[in-house]
Structures are given as C-alpha cells and as structure tokens.
Amino acid sequence: MTPNKALAAVKTELDGAIIVEPLVHGDSRGWFYESYSKKKYEELGIKADFVQDNRSYSAQKGILRGLHCQLDPFAQAKLITCTKGAILDVAVDIRDGSPTYMNWVKVELSAENKKQFFIPRGFLHGFVTLTDEVEVMYKTDNYYEPSADRSIAFNDPAFAIDWGVETPVLSAKDSSAPLLKVSDVKFTY
Secondary structure (H helix, E strand, O other), X not given: OOOOOOOEEEEOOXXXXXXXXXXXXXXXXXXXXXXXXXXXXXXXXOOOOOOEEEEEEEOOOOEEEEEEEEOOXXXXXXXXXXXXXXXXXXXXXXXXXXXXXOOEEEEEEEOOOOOEEEEOXXXXXXXXXXXXXXXXXXXXXXXXXXXXXXXXXXXXXXXXOOOOOOOOXXXXXXXXOOOHHHXXXXXXO
C-alpha cells in the first residue's frame, strides 16, 4: 500500500461538496488513519458540528438508497465513508439560488480508497452499491427527525443522474418517491 502524502480536500464543482482523501499510514502490519478531526477538517473547509453517526449495510451489488434529505430546520450535512465494499455516492444541489442548482456530482467511495465525501445541507444524497457486502458510515450535523425525512425519485429526469445500473434494488420508500417538482422539498442558497 502506498500511503497518501497528506490529508487533502478535493473541491467538486458543487459549492461546499468536498471529497476528503485521508492521510493513511501503512506498513506490513496493515494501516491506520484518522477518520475525523474537527480541527483538521475545519482547515479543509468542512465546518459542521457532527452530532450523530449512522451505519448502513447492503447485502448485494445494485442496491440504490436515495435520494434523501431532511427538511429544514432538520436538514443535515453529512460526511460519508464506505468501510466495506464500494459505492457510487451522489450529491445533488437543490438550494434555490445556488450557481450549481440542480447539478449533481458523484464519487466512488470504497474501503480500499478510504475517500470520504462531505455533503452540505441543502443537497439530496444517495448511493448505489458497486459490490456485494457494503457497509457505509456517515456523520450528520443534525439528529434524525422522522417527520422531516424525505425521499426524491432517484431517476428524476430533472437531474438525469447516470447511476450505472439498469434496474436497481430499491426500498418501498424509494420506489414510490416523488419527483422534486411535486414534492415539498425546498432549500435556499
């Protein structure tokens, strides 16, 4: 394994969405990396007071989770990490007035590449599994609030996201999710 030279932030074309490449220390015994340091991440431009950690498990390749968000005042910024397997992680900027409104970006996160993806409030988030046996961890800066939980159709033509999968496996909630234009989801930049 060749370790990264330093903790790095790669800005995406969406304002505030950042890919983090952690500093990984490895040798013949294995590896170690700091998965979060408030001070160091703030220096990278990630300013969030995380209050909750979540984990998900997906058994097979092709499971799609999303697109999700929580309505204000319960909106959440997220720091996503794939700890087992690999995912294609997607963020959609739905902040009305944003220069990148309705644009999306995707990044491959895997246990192997150890990249993380920071997604600010006002974005939709989803991912599709690229392998079997996938575990995802994410930090949020607001608590889960069931009454504010929303799902938008992963295949909303307003976004035209290329998920790389023909027939994804969806939850009942995600398979009946509305298009953004007929939902009550709205954020302001």
